[in-house]
Amino acid sequence: MSRTLVIKLTAGAEEAERANQAFTVAASAVAAGATVSLWLTGEAVWFAVPGRAESFELPYAAPLTDLLTAVLEGGQLTVCTQCAKRRNLTEADVLPGTRIAGAPTFTEEILTENTQAIVY
Template sequence: MANTFCVTITHCMSDPDKATLGFVVANAAQGSEKETMVFLSSEGVYCAVKEEMAKIDEGAPFAPLKDLIEKFIKAGGKIYVCTPCMKKRSITEADLVEGATPAGGAALVEWLSAGSPAVAY
């Protein structure tokens, strides 16, 4: 059984439910002692933008996206943000929440090629 887990998120403002659920699952995986990586691509890159993530709150029973992301990072989860997707949207590394790392698709491929299960939102 793999000791890692991957959640890919491609939505944020257009479908905040998917962004929220992605981080709920990522926190569950991290809490289950799986080394967990979230890969944000397409519109999902906005999940790591400080000002944008603060706007997402789906309400009970879910915590606000900002709280879910902070919990995930504090627990040791890794967040990689697609560099080309950031460039397309004029997002810089300075715009990202502390703990999020710009990365290309190679980081995702490397993580998955080691046998990590993955889910996508």
């Protein structure tokens, strides 16, 4: 039986360790074969904009671009609809493969059987 991991990241570069932890767990779960959905909310939405992950640095941590690539290749990356609108971001502004979706989609994902949700 396959399990799904839904991760919501509520912090951006201003809370580097928390942000990096969410990406590390998401990429690790993808590598382990789990179905992964990583949601970016608040300031975390900027990580979905091309070039932003490359400027993120945290000593002794895997490069955020590598973790982000793993999620995009093996999971689903989502930017919160309201958060995107507050920052004037559209699907044209985010990385290919990133979707913009809201609370109904998040709720549907986390209420699915065999799903674990984590918030960072």
